Amino acid sequence: MSFEVLEPGMLALVQDAGRHGYQHMGVTTGGPMDEFAFFWANRLLGNDLDAPQIEITFGRFSLKANHEACIAITGGDLGARINDQAIAPWRTHHINKGDRLDFTTPVSGLRAYLAVSGGFKPAMKLGSCATVAREGLGGLDGKGAKLAKGDTLEFEKNASFVEAFLPEPEVPDYQQHLRLGVIPGYQYRSFSIVQREKFFSCDYEISQNIDRMGYRLKGDAIHSDLDGIISEGIAYGAIQVPKDGQPIVLMKDRQTIGGYPKIGCLSALDAGLLAQRGPGSSVSFFLSDVAEAEGRRMLFNQRLKTGAPGVR
Amino acid sequence: MRIESVNENTCMVYFGDQIGAESAGLVKRATDRLRRDMSDLIVDLVPSYTSILVTWDLEQADRFAIVRRVRAAIDSEDDGSTEGDSARIVELPVYYDREVGLDLEDVCEHAGLSRDEVVRIHSEQLYQVYAIGFAPGFAYLGSTDERIAIPRKSTPRLKVPTGSVGIAGTQTAIYPSCTPGGWQIIGRTPQKMVDWDSDSLALVQVGDQVRFRAISRDEFLELGGNLDEL
Numbered sequence: 001m002s003f004e005v006l007e008p009g010m011l012a013l014v015q016d017a018g019r020h021g022y023q024h025m026g027v028t029t030g031g032p033m034d035e036f037a038f039f040w041a042n043r044l045l046g047n048d049l050d051a052p053q054i055e056i057t058f059g060r061f062s063l064k065a066n067h068e069a070c071i072a073i074t075g076g077d078l079g080a081r082i083n084d085q086a087i088a089p090w091r092t093h094h095i096n097k098g099d100r101l102d103f104t105t106p107v108s109g110l111r112a113y114l115a116v117s118g119g120f121k122p123a124m125k126l127g128s129c130a131t132v133a134r135e136g137l138g139g140l141d142g143k144g145a146k147l148a149k150g151d152t153l154e155f156e157k158n159a160s161f162v163e164a165f166l167p168e169p170e171v172p173d174y175q176q177h178l179r180l181g182v183i184p185g186y187q188y189r190s191f192s193i194v195q196r197e198k199f200f201s202c203d204y205e206i207s208q209n210i211d212r213m214g215y216r217l218k219g220d221a222i223h224s225d226l227d228g229i230i231s232e233g234i235a236y237g238a239i240q241v242p243k244d245g246q247p248i249v250l251m252k253d254r255q256t257i258g259g260y261p262k263i264g265c266l267s268a269l270d271a272g273l274l275a276q277r278g279p280g281s282s283v284s285f286f287l288s289d290v291a292e293a294e295g296r297r298m299l300f301n302q303r304l305k306t307g308a309p310g311v312r
Numbered sequence: 313m314r315i316e317s318v319n320e321n322t323c324m325v326y327f328g329d330q331i332g333a334e335s336a337g338l339v340k341r342a343t344d345r346l347r348r349d350m351s352d353l354i355v356d357l358v359p360s361y362t363s364i365l366v367t368w369d370l371e372q373a374d375r376f377a378i379v380r381r382v383r384a385a386i387d388s389e390d391d392g393s394t395e396g397d398s399a400r401i402v403e404l405p406v407y408y409d410r411e412v413g414l415d416l417e418d419v420c421e422h423a424g425l426s427r428d429e430v431v432r433i434h435s436e437q438l439y440q441v442y443a444i445g446f447a448p449g450f451a452y453l454g455s456t457d458e459r460i461a462i463p464r465k466s467t468p469r470l471k472v473p474t475g476s477v478g479i480a481g482t483q484t485a486i487y488p489s490c491t492p493g494g495w496q497i498i499g500r501t502p503q504k505m506v507d508w509d510s511d512s513l514a515l516v517q518v519g520d521q522v523r524f525r526a527i528s529r530d531e532f533l534e535l536g537g538n539l540d541e542l
Binding site for chain 1 (some may be wrong): 316317318319320321322324330331336343355356357358359360361363364365367370371372374375431443444445446447448449450489506508513517518
């Protein structure tokens with residue numbers, strides 16, 4: 001069973017939940033930039049939650065179905081169409097042999113997730129297929145390549161079609177102004193009260209300089225009392241402040257250690273919301289705490305278990 | 313020891329504020345114990361110079377439980393089970409020559425020493441693996457003798473050949489793969505530092521010690537060394 005990639009677009013990557021357990025060797029995790037969307041795509045299909053999917057950034061991705069299948073699309077609305085008929089995200093769809101699936105251009109959000117019933121079957125490298133080009137790991141052949149024209153996306157024999165969807169009120173609105181809670185930590189105390197006030201009152205603009213490693217923001221420069229720190233492990237969502245004072249939120253392909261001061265960290269779910277915003281969008285921050293982040297994540301994990309209409 | 317929350321499933325364990333053998337020893341010992349006692353909960357550990365970043369499975373433990381478990385693991389009495397490999401020394405053959413040591417002359421000039429002296433000073437020291445990062449398997453080793461210390465290159469190279477041995481400040485490292493980099497390159501090892509198809513994966517770990525052994529051009533080639541730029 002397979003799909004064939006007709007157009008890879010700007011960036012389409014094979015991703016699972018990430019390559020965990022190798023960061024002590026300097027190997028980053030990779031994995032979905034938007035965990036909320038990724039996990040729901042697998043859940044709608046009744047897949048293992050970490051089953052491999054395709055993460056499509058910006059759209060312009062097309063494939064042809066060599067076999068019929070049940071798919072789910074979540075995340076950003078990239079104008080998906082089956083045989084030129086618009087289809088809605090956050091639900092399952094049946095695709096017939098010979099059908100063409102296109103992701104056109106972003107309507108809302110930046111990254112879409114395409115899951116197939118049973119999951120795609122790429123090569124596994126260090127226990128994961130998460131594509132990290134910089135490290136030459138993951139992807140279809142395990143060597144870190146993004147998807148290219150002519151690639152074959154294999155999957156297990158398809159299950160029968162089940163209509164499942166995420167209820168509308170739970171679908172994230174990626175166009176809403178983004179205001180994210182920061183968990184104070186790391187070198188938070190090395191930022192004076194004036195610097196913190198500046199950080200929490202500024203509307204930062206998402207710069208052109210965004211990728212799977214980090215989101216560089218533009219706005220009021222903030223400065224730590226520390227020039228540099230002894231290099232230490234960097235968590236997903238950590239907010240690093242280099243010498244120029246412009247914060248960088250570190251994402252899934254971040255380096256494992258680094259020596260810049262960090263003012264705190266986002267929760268994984270909040271980092272995922274940021275990952276759906278592109279250059280020019282704005283984001284502001286408020287002081288939150290780890291209890292709030294923990295509680296929200298536990299609720300999300302519980303919510304995933306409960307399922308959704310149609311989910312087995 | 314200080315344990316601080318970072319995010320909902322990550323915390324930081326700090327062991328001191330100074331780079332050195334003492335912190336490195338504590339980090340190594342704690343890393344071994346966390347692996348031994350908490351493999352059921354831990355998703356990832358990132359040991360570095362003076363700290364360990366711990367990511368755990370939130371489905372199994374909340375932030376209070378994890379602090380208790382980390383303290384219990386690190387404070388537990390020695391039973392000898394993790395002490396055996398604490399003194400692992402890895403010897404790395406290095407071909408020190410202008411041919412592959414792209415900055416060897418600059419280092420000699422900066423130090424005011426001959427090539428032989430620089431090589432002797434670099435290879436007679438036993439180095440501690442303080443941290444791994446930047447790229448997979450890139451090990452930060454310290455500390456070099458002050459006499460051969462040199463700042464990073466003002467303009468980093470776009471491609472540093474695989475196996476290159478470099479110096480930056482009083483740190484030294486081997487480039488396990490061809491990446492951009494600004495360290496001053498003094499030689500090259502024929503030894504593969506990472507091999508994702510082997511069981512060992514990476515040759516050195518945080519807490520290991522490394523010694524360099526100067527080898528000839530012939531031996532470099534015999535050991536499978538590559539003289540090409542990349």
